[in-house]
Amino acid sequence: MSNIAGYRDDDYIRGKAPMTKREIRILTISLLGIKPGDAVVDIGAGTGGITMEAAYAAAPGIVFAVEAKEAALELVAKNKEHFHADNVEIIKGKAPEALSQITRDVDRVIIGGSGGKIEGLLIWCKERIRSGGRVIANFVTLENAAQATTLMNHYFENVELIQVGISRGEGIGGLTMLKASNPIFIITGDVVK
Amino acid sequence: MSNIAGYRDDDYIRGKAPMTKREIRILTISLLGIKPGDAVVDIGAGTGGITMEAAYAAAPGIVFAVEAKEAALELVAKNKEHFHADNVEIIKGKAPEALSQITRDVDRVIIGGSGGKIEGLLIWCKERIRSGGRVIANFVTLENAAQATTLMNHYFENVELIQVGISRGEGIGGLTMLKASNPIFIITGDVVK
Amino acid sequence: MSNIAGYRDDDYIRGKAPMTKREIRILTISLLGIKPGDAVVDIGAGTGGITMEAAYAAAPGIVFAVEAKEAALELVAKNKEHFHADNVEIIKGKAPEALSQITRDVDRVIIGGSGGKIEGLLIWCKERIRSGGRVIANFVTLENAAQATTLMNHYFENVELIQVGISRGEGIGGLTMLKASNPIFIITGDVVK
């Protein structure tokens, strides 16, 4: 029940860091099930790829984009302007500490980067996500995916994990070469209180 | 700009035939970019997995679900009722012949099964999709994916192919085993007139 | 520098349990680098799929096949006879306890099943694999792969991990459908003393 903008990778203002790919953005928002009016937190916003999709899906609700790195914060701000995502509130700082700046309960949380503090993030999610809400976490490393799966099974309900591998056709002399993106682990869990 | 219902596999009334998996349904609707009010054709509706997502995304528009097999037609009808998808019109018959029953122009076409007649389907798409519309085709076989890529590059604009591989975590003794779904080729093309 | 028999899946006498697929067997033996004359331990021999390839590669050396389950032990014995793998010595029992039955140093160890006791297995490997030897571990679960990676980095040198996904073409009406096997994590480490 999510409104998907389906922005293309090229639609974004991008820096040097790799950005979450379009298909992963779509799956993240859809599996998280963001609804219009939701309050969403995007932890580790990076370039703002998922943030902008979340802002579209949550409108007229709010998206808190939490990010610590200066260069990334700048990109999120630029993309916020570029996509007219007025419902994005940028929060500077490292999670979980920076999450104290969010003084209200929320509906959905996206964990795009954990900075090695997964459990602290999940405890915050457990406390501040309303019953019926959901958390989704994307990981590129094996250890974080494994640890988060264990922890999420402890803190949340209906935990599900998928690993997604996307290869993209690239034209080469009239033929279609398959170029692989790095596989991503996506884990979801429901908050039931 | 698509409304994604995000139905779960278990939400459907299913037969013995394998059904398009949830993530593929989400990506198909999102990459196709169905908008509210669109007229959509779903060729080779099968169980109706994608049909129901398309119906949600296109409402109040219409979805024509084209299917030849009796058992599949029955499942589509049951799922139409189950999901209250009143905007689904079931068309019995083999495409491309059965497409003559659709007497209006459409916005989006989903090709879920070609019955070996890809070019006939694409020619129909070229004629009956409005300018600005889009076609998406999902394939499980190498040859159909390759042939469709070549043909779609001939008939449409901005043709893109991805191959999607999803593995799903399955709990086994407190651990998470990765179970692979078969890879799917997804090809999109724009109609520009 | 390994002799690969390249046995086909159908060459084996098989039970109901899934067997390590041919490509994974080949990669396991080749990446482990079994040489003629090596003493090899195959922990969690299962059907004996990898055991038979290891026996071929290690000849005239020996392969200790460690397995706890009665049904699996029977299959290993049958395959030993079927493949004339006289250099396979079957050891009944659970690792790491059962490894005490191996009273000599060895060159290579294959961990095909950990029974949740990875560290105990790796400590045994560290003690009993000669300098210059190597250990390889195959996992189907995320948590075991992550844990083993961490532990192997602690106990061994040059630790490398790959995840292998194989899809097999299956003829269907003159076309080639891709059928995915479950992804396997393969981790190797060198013993340097």
Place this chain on the structure above:
Amino acid sequence: MSNIAGYRDDDYIRGKAPMTKREIRILTISLLGIKPGDAVVDIGAGTGGITMEAAYAAAPGIVFAVEAKEAALELVAKNKEHFHADNVEIIKGKAPEALSQITRDVDRVIIGGSGGKIEGLLIWCKERIRSGGRVIANFVTLENAAQATTLMNHYFENVELIQVGISRGEGIGGLTMLKASNPIFIITGDVVK
């Protein structure tokens, strides 16, 4: 029944062009089933990655390395020297025309690059591979894989296709990120006369 050298990617002298990865080299030689004494043709030798493994497996047999590009020919020559692969004979020119320089029957053929002339290559294989021999072809493009599958089913027996996706663990801050290599199609066929 193949001797696998198992050379590492770093063992090779490499140019700017991407080289067939280690796991694909191992699978190619093993699935082709090169035996000591075999006469092997490696069409589209590129850097010589597979050539060197083939030379190890075929010794004391011969490997004809066919390559048209000057830069690649130089790399093959350098790797031939580096690996002491005296049983490699370099043939300059485009296949299938250049294959006329091979005046003897052969046992195994590796097609690493087709230059768009797959059928010509396969006809040569059909004529010059001895009964009991085998051909293997590796492709990165969808269209070549599909076309080769169709043609190989026409010319050869027991045609099999796999698609191989390898992700490699890369250390990043004490964690293991999965980096995907592009998927490769590997097709084998037997020559029965």
